[in-house]
Structures are given as structure tokens and as C-alpha cells.
Amino acid sequence: MIQQFELIQRLKQYIPHLDETPINKAYVFAMKVHGAQLRASGDPYFSHPLEVANILIDLRLDPASIITALLHDTVEDTSATLDEIKALFGHEIAQLVDGVTKLTRIELQSEETKQAENFRKLVLAMSSDIRVLIVKLADRLHNMRTLHYIKKREKRNRIARETMDIYAPLAERIGMHSVKDELEDLSFSILNPEGRESILSRLRYLHEVSGQHIETILLELRQLMDAHHIDISLSGREKTPFSIWRKMQIQNIAFEQLADIMAFRILVDTVPACYQVLGILHGEYSLIPGRFKDYISMPKNNGYQSLHTSLIGPMNQRIEVQIRTRDMQKIAEYGVAAHWYYKKTQHDVVHRTASHGIENPSEKTAPMEGKQYAWLRGLLDILEHAHNPQEFLEHTKLEMFADQVFCFTPKGDVIALPKGATTVDFAYTLHSEVGDRTVAARINGRQMPLRTVLHNGDQVEIVTSPSQNPSPAWERFVITGKARARIRKFVRQQQHSQFLELGKSLLRRVFEKEGLDFNDDTLKQVADLYNVPADDTILSVGQGHITAKDIFEKLKNRQSTLNTHPMPVHHAREDLSPTQPVSIQGLIPGMALHYSKCCHPIPGDTIVGIVSEGRGVHVHTFDCEHIVHFKEPERLLHLSWNHNIDETARFVTRMSITFLNQQGCLARVMSLIAGQGGNISNLRVMHRTAEFWDISIDIEVSGHDHLSSILAALRTSPIISKAERH
Numbered sequence: 001m002i003q004q005f006e007l008i009q010r011l012k013q014y015i016p017h018l019d020e021t022p023i024n025k026a027y028v029f030a031m032k033v034h035g036a037q038l039r040a041s042g043d044p045y046f047s048h049p050l051e052v053a054n055i056l057i058d059l060r061l062d063p064a065s066i067i068t069a070l071l072h073d074t075v076e077d078t079s080a081t082l083d084e085i086k087a088l089f090g091h092e093i094a095q096l097v098d099g100v101t102k103l104t105r106i107e108l109q110s111e112e113t114k115q116a117e118n119f120r121k122l123v124l125a126m127s128s129d130i131r132v133l134i135v136k137l138a139d140r141l142h143n144m145r146t147l148h149y150i151k152k153r154e155k156r157n158r159i160a161r162e163t164m165d166i167y168a169p170l171a172e173r174i175g176m177h178s179v180k181d182e183l184e185d186l187s188f189s190i191l192n193p194e195g196r197e198s199i200l201s202r203l204r205y206l207h208e209v210s211g212q213h214i215e216t217i218l219l220e221l222r223q224l225m226d227a228h229h230i231d232i233s234l235s236g237r238e239k240t241p242f243s244i245w246r247k248m249q250i251q252n253i254a255f256e257q258l259a260d261i262m263a264f265r266i267l268v269d270t271v272p273a274c275y276q277v278l279g280i281l282h283g284e285y286s287l288i289p290g291r292f293k294d295y296i297s298m299p300k301n302n303g304y305q306s307l308h309t310s311l312i313g314p315m316n317q318r319i320e321v322q323i324r325t326r327d328m329q330k331i332a333e334y335g336v337a338a339h340w341y342y343k344k345t346q347h348d349v350v351h352r353t354a355s356h357g358i359e360n361p362s363e364k365t366a367p368m369e370g371k372q373y374a375w376l377r378g379l380l381d382i383l384e385h386a387h388n389p390q391e392f393l394e395h396t397k398l399e400m401f402a403d404q405v406f407c408f409t410p411k412g413d414v415i416a417l418p419k420g421a422t423t424v425d426f427a428y429t430l431h432s433e434v435g436d437r438t439v440a441a442r443i444n445g446r447q448m449p450l451r452t453v454l455h456n457g458d459q460v461e462i463v464t465s466p467s468q469n470p471s472p473a474w475e476r477f478v479i480t481g482k483a484r485a486r487i488r489k490f491v492r493q494q495q496h497s498q499f500l501e502l503g504k505s506l507l508r509r510v511f512e513k514e515g516l517d518f519n520d521d522t523l524k525q526v527a528d529l530y531n532v533p534a535d536d537t538i539l540s541v542g543q544g545h546i547t548a549k550d551i552f553e554k555l556k557n558r559q560s561t562l563n564t565h566p567m568p569v570h571h572a573r574e575d576l577s578p579t580q581p582v583s584i585q586g587l588i589p590g591m592a593l594h595y596s597k598c599c600h601p602i603p604g605d606t607i608v609g610i611v612s613e614g615r616g617v618h619v620h621t622f623d624c625e626h627i628v629h630f631k632e633p634e635r636l637l638h639l640s641w642n643h644n645i646d647e648t649a650r651f652v653t654r655m656s657i658t659f660l661n662q663q664g665c666l667a668r669v670m671s672l673i674a675g676q677g678g679n680i681s682n683l684r685v686m687h688r689t690a691e692f693w694d695i696s697i698d699i700e701v702s703g704h705d706h707l708s709s710i711l712a713a714l715r716t717s718p719i720i721s722k723a724e725r726h
């Protein structure tokens with residue numbers, strides 16, 4: 001286990017003026033809170049965060065990342081809290097530790113990694129600071145190095161699979177190739193030990209029959225470049241068993257045909273020198289066709305730049321050679337982390353690149369300008385020019401998936417949604433049927449309003465009911481096209497049948513007022529009238545385009561001219577009052593029926609409707625100002641409440657209350673209303689003087705009786721001077 005002083009020493013090698021205090025503090029704190037906890041290996045638990053810190057020091061990361069590594073498991077696995085971390089180490093560290101903790105929780109939540117692509121995006125999106133992801137990758141790397149201590153085979157396999165599918169690609173995405181290679185090879189050794197062993201034994205055999213080639217080839221390449229007076233750094237290695245295995249799989253070829261079991265790397269100072277080295281190699285050795293790649297003019301997505309070629313090299317060995325500048329090597333090796341390593345020399349690098357650009361036009365199109373390289377380049381620029389931690393944190397937020405959120409189903413599947421999506425969008429993404437039947441949603445185990453906007457990592461459970469239907473209100477907050485289209489379609493269908501229903505009620509009323517029956521025969525006559533299906537005409541009546549009276553008059557005129565089909569007189573109905581109201585039974589509020597916001601009608605009120613063209617009926621109370629002054633009696637409609645209104649239905653009514661301005665009085669008013677089962681949906685303070693409060697309050701009630709009981713309760717209270725319906 002690495003000691004405290006060694007850790008400091010290693011850090012000081014690249015940060016000479018290191019402030020040791022916070023590092024020491026984190027070391028002691030983590031050791032203390034992890035206490036006697038043990039790893040599966042039998043080592044003290046604290047050895048793990050220490051090793052993670054050590055890996056990050058290899059990558060030359062900044063002190064904040066090292067401290068985060070030391071603390072990364074304290075919140076999740078010990079009694080330590082985030083507040084404690086914040087108090088001891090400050091805001092920046094607390095944010096980083098929180099980020100890593102959240103990623104760890106996500107990891108525990110998802111049992112399956114079948115949706116690797118979405119999961120990778122989720123991890124990226126949650127790594128608000130790139131250092132969170134880097135610490136997480138180092139954490140995973142150490143866990144992989146010690147994975148063989150885990151006894152359960154299924155668990156080992158699951159973790160290895162997850163590493164292969166998610167963390168190795170992430171390491172590659174941010175350009176950390178050495179981390180990616182090691183993660184892959186460690187996973188490979190768990191998932192396919194036989195496959196790996198077969199590669200290793202093959203390599204051993206090759207070494208036996210033809211000895212160690214690498215040294216000899218290195219020497220010959222060195223001499224070749226010396227002869228051309230080119231200053232190079234040279235290294236060679238055998239590829240990892242996993243990369244050899246994968247090449248065999250992808251290219252579907254035998255081991256012997258593999259060109260690149262050995263890979264050599266030549267580093268030079270400038271881009272022109274890269275192409276010069278390439279020319280020398282291609283002149284000296286035969287190249288293997290189809291293997292040349294120019295990642296300098298076409299960088300990879302993660303910013304990687306290099307020339308790759310495969311040759312029949314020295315000693316007739318098939319080798320792969322990578323040629324790049326020393327600057328490109330920094331990116332290839334550390335990826336984003338290169339920034340901290342080379343922060344000191346960044347200025348020189350930029351300066352040098354610029355001057356070369358002037359000397360040689362080919363340089364301009366090369367390194368730092370490539371489009372593919374932009375995101376990393378942008379990130380490095382921001383890091384370079386950010387002067388304080390605040391600015392730094394703000395700018396390093398990964399924007400790659402800023403327009404998406406990723407949420408879990410209770411089973412752990414990841415659902416990708418556009419940013420701003422709500423629980424209803426989530427439900428429709430699962431299945432249209434689920435969306436249509438949604439009645440409630442639980443987010444992270446807690447019931448939340450359907451309109452709640454989802455956040456990364458939320459676990460969402462949709463509660464459905466077979467009797468539920470899409471609500472027109474949902475259309476106002478859903479943002480996905482699928483949800484919107486489904487809801488609209490349903491609302492349109494619903495409106496159609498609602499207007500039809502309303503049209504029938506209106507026609508029936510006119511007919512019955514005249515003492516006539518409204519039956520199938522009448523419907524047939526209505527159809528004949530315009531020579532279109534009766535429903536079309538009735539719909540027009542419901543929508544207010546034609547009045548029911550018009551239809552009636554037209555039918556009457558037609559009959560008197562044709563003198564056929566006399567309208568049947570229904571004598572039993574003659575005693576009916578001519579003002580027989582239209583029942584609003586079956587009409588859904590918000591569709592063909594709207595409760596007006598001026599008088600807030602509730603069951604028990606005498607109600608009147610105004611038919612407005614295309615929008616259905618607006619319901620007002622009989623004494624509403626609006627009705628009293630309404631000038632078009634032909635559009636007025638006497639309405640009646642449905643006699644068996646659902647007991648759970650609630651209607652909003654408004655009341656004004658005046659009460660004493662004394663301590664606790666407002667609370668008393670609220671509790672009086674709540675005591676009568678009234679739910680407050682809105683509250684406005686109209687006046688407040690030294691003596692009195694004047695408030696206007698919207699309350700959901702079941703009807704007249706309910707409202708009366710609330711008013712009575714309020715009026716009996718000595719603190720209330722006035723309480724009345726608005």
C-alpha cells in the first residue's frame with residue numbers, strides 16, 4: 001500500500017509547488033472513515049481509494065482529482081456525508097465526489113447492460129465535470145485489476161461485461177487509450193480466459209521459435225532513421241491479447257496472417273516529419289495493402305491523430321507502425337487528461353504549432369484544426385483560459401448530450417428522452433398503450449405530478465389504469481412528438497363524439513319543446529335534409545355552426561311543402577315545461593364543455609350555457625354578470641347537472657375571506673377549510689392592512705352542499721369577519 005509521503009512525492013514530480021495540506025487531510029479522512037472495512041482481497045478498504053489516486057497520478061491529474069479519488073467511496077460506503085466533505089474540502093471537491101457517487105449508484109441500479117449505448121450516454125451526461133468521469137474510470141480500472149478476488153463467477157462476469165461494453169468505450173471516447181487497453185484486456189481475461197490463453201500460448205510459441213524480435217526490429221528502425229538524419233523517439237510492444245483477438249474476429253483471419261502482433265511507435269516533432277518517416281518506411285519495406293490509415297488529416301472522433309501503416313518489416317516480420325508528433329502523442333496517451341499533464345507547456349505547444357503553420361501550408365489543415373477534433377480542442381481551450389474553479393466547472397460540463405436525459409424503468413432499462421421530457425413522455429416512449437392509460441407516476445419511489453420534468457438517472461414507474469384516457473391537459477406539457485400525436489388524436493376523436501353528443505342534446509331539446517319525438521325517424525329526415533349522413537349535421541349543431549332551431553324550422557318547412565311524413569306528435573310530452581334544460585351528463589370538461597372561470601359553477605348552481613361556434617358550451621351560473629349582459633339569447637342554453645355526478649369529482653369555486661391580521665390567523669383559516677375537506681388550488685392576497693387580511697381563494701369542492709359547509713365553518717370562527725362566495 002502506497003504511503004502518504006510517497007503519494008505527495010509523486011505528485012510533486014509534476015506539481016512542484018503543490019499545497020500538501022488538502023491531500024494530507026483527504027488521506028487521513030478517508031483512512032479514518034473507511035476504518036476496518038476490508039476489500040474482497042482481504043486488504044484494508046482504504047488501499048482501494050489510494051490505488052485509484054495512484055492511477056490518476058500516473059495520468060498526471062490535478063490535485064482536486066487526486067483528492068476526489070481518495071474520497072470517492074466515502075459518501076457511498078461510510079458514514080461520511082456530502083455536507084461533511086463540503087465543510088472540510090470545499091465546494092469543488094464536494095461536487096466532484098457527489099458526481100462520482102451518483103455514477104456509482106447508477107452502476108448498482110442497472111443489473112443488465114444490454115442497452116450499452118444509452119448507458120454510456122447516461123454516464124457521459126451525468127459526468128458534469130470531465131474529471132468525474134476520469135476518476136470513475138480509474139476506480140473501475142482498479143476494481144478490474146482486483147476482480148479475480150471476487151468469488152462469485154456471475155458477479156465477476158457481469159462486472160467484466162459492463163467494463164467491456166461501457167467503461168472501455170468511454171475511456172476511448174475521451175482518448176485515454178492506455179486505460180481503454182487495460183480495461184479491455186482485464187475484461188477479456190474474465191470473460192474468455194480460454195481465448196486469452198490461446199493467444200498467449202501462441203505468442204509464447206512464436207518467441208520460442210524465432211526469439212524476441214522486438215529488440216532487433218527496434219535497432220534496425222533506429223539505424224534506418226539515423227541514416228536519414230531524422231530525430232525520433234522509438235518504442236515497440238506486443239499488442240494486448242484482447243486487441244489481437246478482436247482483430248482476428250473482425251478480419252476473420254488466422255493468427256499467422258495478423259499483421260500487427262507487434263506495434264512500433266515513432267514520434268517526431270512536426271507533421272511534415274511524420275510523412276517523411278512514412279516515405280522512408282514505404283521505400284525500405286514492402287507495405288501490406290489496405291492497412292494504411294491517415295488519422296492526421298482525418299482525426300478520429302476522440303481527437304486521436306496518427307499515421308498507421310503495416311509492413312513486412314525487418315527480419316521479414318509483419319509489423320504495424322504508428323507515426324505521430326510528440327504533441328499528438330500526449331493526446332493519444334492521456335486524452336483529455338493530457339491537459340493537466342501539459343498545462344505548463346501548453347503555451348509553447350500552441351506557439352510552435354502556429355509558427356510551423358506559417359512555414360508550411362500543409363500544417364494548417366492538420367493537427368488542431370480538424371473538425372473531428374473540435375470538441376476536445378474546445379475543451380482544452382476552455383481549460384486553458386478558465387481562471388478560477390467556478391468558471392472552470394461551468395465550462396467543462398460535457399455538452400455532447402446536453403439535449404438529452406436518460407431515465408430508468410423499474411427493471412433498470414435506460415430510456416433516452418429529449419431534455420424537458422415529463423413522466424407522460426416517458427410513458428409514451430415505453431408504449432403508446434402505457435401512455436394512454438397513465439394515471440400516476442413515481443419518480444425515485446415518490447409519487448410526483450405527471451407534468452414533472454425528468455432528470456438524468458431518475459427511476460420512473462408509471463401507474464396505469466384500464467379506465468384512464470389521455471387528457472387534453474397533457475398536451476400542454478408533453479414535448480415528444482409521439483406523445484403529442486397520440487394525445488391529439490385521442491382528443492380529436494373525443495371532441496368529435498362530444499360535439500355529436502351535444503348536438504343531439506340540443507336537437508332533442510328543440511323537438512321536445514315543440515312536443516315532438518326525436519327518434520330514428522327524425523334522424524333519417526335530418527339526413528335527407530342536406531343529403532349527408534345525419535351525424536355530420538348533428539356535429540355541426542354541436543359545434544355551433546348551425547342552430548338546432550334552424551334544423552327544426554327547415555324540417556317543418558320541407559314537410560309542409562312536400563306534405564309527406566308528418567312530424568309525429570308525442571302527446572305524452574305535451575305537459576313538459578318549454579324550458580326543459582339540456583343535461584350536461586356525459587360531456588367531458590375541457591372538450592365540448594368548459595366551466596367558466598368568471599363564476600366557477602359547481603353542482604347545485606342553476607347553470608346556463610353559451611354555445612360558441614367550434615368550441616362547444618361554456619357553462620356559467622345563472623346570475624353571472626356575463627349572462628346578465630349577454631345579448632344573443634339564441635345562443636343561450638338552459639343546462640342541468642348530471643344527477644349521478646361522480647362523488648370524487650371536484651369543481652373549483654372561488655371565495656373571498658377577510659380575517660384578522662394576527663399571528664396564526666392565516667394558518668387557522670387554512671385548517672378550517674382543510675377540516676371540511678376543501679382542497680385549496682389557488683390563493684391570492686388582495687389587501688393586507690395592520691388589522692385585516694383580504695384574500696381570494698380557489699377551493700375544490702364536490703358541490704353546493706360542500707361549499708356551504710366550508711362557508712359555515714369559516715363564519716363561525718371569531719377571527720373571520722367575512723367569508724363569501726366570489
Ligand code: MN
Pocket residue numbers: 048072073139
Ligand atoms: Mn471505488
